Amino acid sequence: MKRQTNINETRLKERIKKLEEDLAYYTDNCTIVWMREDVLSLDDTLTEEQANDVLEMMERKHDSCLGINWDTIQYWIEEVKK
Numbered sequence: 001m002k003r004q005t006n007i008n009e010t011r012l013k014e015r016i017k018k019l020e021e022d023l024a025y026y027t028d029n030c031t032i033v034w035m036r037e038d039v040l041s042l043d044d045t046l047t048e049e050q051a052n053d054v055l056e057m058m059e060r061k062h063d064s065c066l067g068i069n070w071d072t073i074q075y076w077i078e079e080v081k082k
Contacts, residue, residue, distance in 0.1 A: 012037065034058065034068060042070070043077050053080045 012035075023031050039051040046054070054076045061076075062068050 032068070034073070039073060039077065042074055043081075046077065046080070050080050 015035075019033060034055065036048065036051045036055060039054045040046060054073065057076045057079065058068050058073065062072070066072065
């Protein structure tokens with residue numbers, strides 16, 4: 001039996017494909033993309049606004065020596081929930 005695809009999953013795949021196409025132009029860099037779904041996978045009690053706040057803080061406050069990883073995402077989740 002074929003698995004029915006969730007509309008959100010389909011939209012997410014379309015967004016990823018578009019991002020990949022857009023980023024293909026830049027061949028001399030490395031780009032890592034974190035999405036709201038990544039944040040919500042760690043804490044599904046967050047609102048969309050809170051998840052967006054986490055992404056914003058990750059971008060604005062990241063330490064380029066450490067990068068962004070699951071631990072830093074968890075840190076910003078805890079900060080946003082305070």
